[in-house]
Amino acid sequence: MKTDLTAAYDRCRELHRRHGRTYYLATRLLPAWKRRHVHALYGFTRYADEIVDRTEDLPWAERAARLDDWGGRFVAGLHGASIDDPLLPAVLHTIAIFDLDRDDFASFLKSMTMDLTVSSYRTYEHLLGYMEGSAAVIGTMMLPILGSSDPAAAREPARQLGFAFQLTNFIRDVAEDLDRGRTYLPDADLARFRVTRDDLRAARAAGRASGPIRELIRYEVTRAQAHYAAAAPGITMLTPASQACIRTAYSLYGGILDEVAAQGFDVFARRALVPQRHRLAVAARALLTPTGTPVTVPGPPIR
Numbered sequence: 001m002k003t004d005l006t007a008a009y010d011r012c013r014e015l016h017r018r019h020g021r022t023y024y025l026a027t028r029l030l031p032a033w034k035r036r037h038v039h040a041l042y043g044f045t046r047y048a049d050e051i052v053d054r055t056e057d058l059p060w061a062e063r064a065a066r067l068d069d070w071g072g073r074f075v076a077g078l079h080g081a082s083i084d085d086p087l088l089p090a091v092l093h094t095i096a097i098f099d100l101d102r103d104d105f106a107s108f109l110k111s112m113t114m115d116l117t118v119s120s121y122r123t124y125e126h127l128l129g130y131m132e133g134s135a136a137v138i139g140t141m142m143l144p145i146l147g148s149s150d151p152a153a154a155r156e157p158a159r160q161l162g163f164a165f166q167l168t169n170f171i172r173d174v175a176e177d178l179d180r181g182r183t184y185l186p187d188a189d190l191a192r193f194r195v196t197r198d199d200l201r202a203a204r205a206a207g208r209a210s211g212p213i214r215e216l217i218r219y220e221v222t223r224a225q226a227h228y229a230a231a232a233p234g235i236t237m238l239t240p241a242s243q244a245c246i247r248t249a250y251s252l253y254g255g256i257l258d259e260v261a262a263q264g265f266d267v268f269a270r271r272a273l274v275p276q277r278h279r280l281a282v283a284a285r286a287l288l289t290p291t292g293t294p295v296t297v298p299g300p301p302i303r
Contacts, residue, residue, distance in 0.1 A: 004089055005089050005090065005093055007086070008040075008085075008086060008087050008088065008089040008090035008091075008093075009036045009039065009040060009090040009093075011043065011086045011087045011090070012036070012039040012040045012042065012043025012044075012087050012090050012091070013035075013036065013039040013043075015039075015042065015043045015046045015047065015087070016038075016039045016042040016043065016046070019046055020042055020046070022249070022252045022253060022274070023042065023249055024042075025248070025252070026245045026246070026248040026249035026252065027039070027245060029244040029245040029248055030241070030242060030245045031241050034145055034146070034241075034242070036090070036094075037094045037097065037098070037145045038142065038145060039090075040087075040090040040091050040093070040094040041091070041094065041138065041141050041142065041145075043087045043090065043091065044074075044087070044088075044091045044105070044108075045108065045138060047070070047087060048067065048070070048071075048108070048109060048112045049112065051063065051066050051067045051070060051112070052067065052112050052115045052116060053115075053180065060116060060117070063116055064113070064116050067109070067112060067113060067116070068113075070085075071109045073085060073088065074088055074091070074092075074105070074109075077089075077092045078092065078095070078102060094145075098144040098145055099144070100141055100144060101140065101141070104137035104138075104140055104141050105137075105141075107132065107133035107137045108133050108134060108137050108138070109133075110133050111130055111131075111132075111133030111134035112134070114130055114133075115182070118130070119181050119182045119183065120182070120183045120184075120187060121183075121184065121186050121187065122186065122187045122188065123186050123187070123188045124186045124188065124189065124223070126186065127184065127186050128163070131162070131163055131166050131167070134166060135162035135163055135165065135166035136159040136160075136162040136163055137159075137162070138162045139157075139158035139159045139160070139161050139162035140155060140158055140159060140162075142158065143155065143158045146238050146239065146242040146245075146246065147238065147239035147241070147242055148234075148237050148238050148239065149237055149238075149239070150237055153237060154234045154237040154238065156230070156234075157230065157231045157232070157233055157234020157235075157237070158231075158234055160227050160228075160230035160231040160234070161227075161228075161231035161234065161246075161250070163227040163231075164224055164227035164228045164230075164231055164253070164254075165249075165253050167220065167223060167224040167227060168224050168253050168254070168256050168257060170184040170185070170220075171217060171220050171221060171224060171256075171257070171260060171267065172256050172260065172267060172271060172272050173271075174200065174217075174267050174268070175203075175204050175267065175268055175271075176271075178197075178200055178201060178204050179204075183197060183200070185216065185220060189216060189219065189220065190216065192216075192219075193212045193213075193215050193216040193219070194212055195210075195212050195213055195216050199212070199213060200213065203268045204268055206268070207268055207269060208266060208268055208269050209265070209266040209267065209268045209269070213266075213268075214264060214265040214266055215265075217260065217265040217266075217267055218261075218265045221257050221260060221261065221265065224257060225257065225297055225298065228250070228254055228297045228298055229297045231250070232250075232295050232297060235247055235250060235295055236291070236293070240291040243289075243291050244289070247289060247295060250295055250298075251295070251298070252274055253298075254297070254298025255274040255298060256272050256273075256274060257298045258274075258298055259272035259273065259274060260272045
């Protein structure tokens, strides 16, 4: 019979397999003993995200209470309390094994709480403040599991990769986020390209973006590319056994930007997806790439 800990790791792996297909494929390239710890971190972030995004029919106060209760049980577990939860035992075990920074988890939960009340961000600097907790810390959580020849030097590239991945998701998911009442494209950027939220909603209804919206998305793609470029040196700092995994994730998430560019930066016409055959080819190529080989920044040429 499975122990509670084994069942918790299995639960995290299933969440990862079902909801994070791109990243899940990349984790298949890790040594088996590392995979379950990556699944545990994904399970932690996904479960918190589901409390926020899958309970939208509930009053705000109840959603906040659910997130607070789950976060409270997590903190109690960190202090040694026995936890009755389907996945937290795996998360707590992973934190203990790698002595992960508890502050990263607190920052992540703080950003999830922001999603309950904050629907837009005035400037990119304000958005970065949110992404620090929702994305950058995931990079630093992952780093001890992946291993590095120079952890101190690899820390900032790991943070930048978190920013790059999340901004890529924001670009791809503009329409879906609108449906949730959120806009992750900064207000200052909308104003720069003379785009209003009504314009975005009209594009959502029509299934196509206007010229100004396309230019706005092109601009955000160049922002994401800058984060990918800052993250790139960190891949070769990872232990050899982890490089194929992160190289694959880097290429596949970056491939979303390539797809956005290929459809003329119209994120309302269809959701930009990397074809499955291309995903498998990227993973196979990563396995054959010598460790230490530099990666290519995704997306169109930066103007």
